[in-house]
Amino acid sequence: MSDIADVSDKNIETFINSAIANASRHTQLHSDGHCAFCDEQVDIGMVFCNKDCRDDYDKQQRIRNISGN
Secondary structure, three states: OOOHHHHHHHHHHHHHHHHHHHHHOOOOOOOOOEOOOOOOEOOOOOOOOOHHHHHHHHHHHHHHHHHOO
8 A cells, every 4th residue: 555655756756757758858059149039149158139039939939849840
């Protein structure tokens, strides 16, 4: 018979496996001197030129993931 600790361990393991699977589906963005959304020039080490581009990129990626593209 399982006690509460066993159930909790199983839930944690399921959560971790789900998080790992989810993280592996996302591509890593690398700074190349241009905004990853609008292609404007950005400072070295930056991926987006501003918060709006970052938010728009995230929204676009969520839509792509939902639609399967």
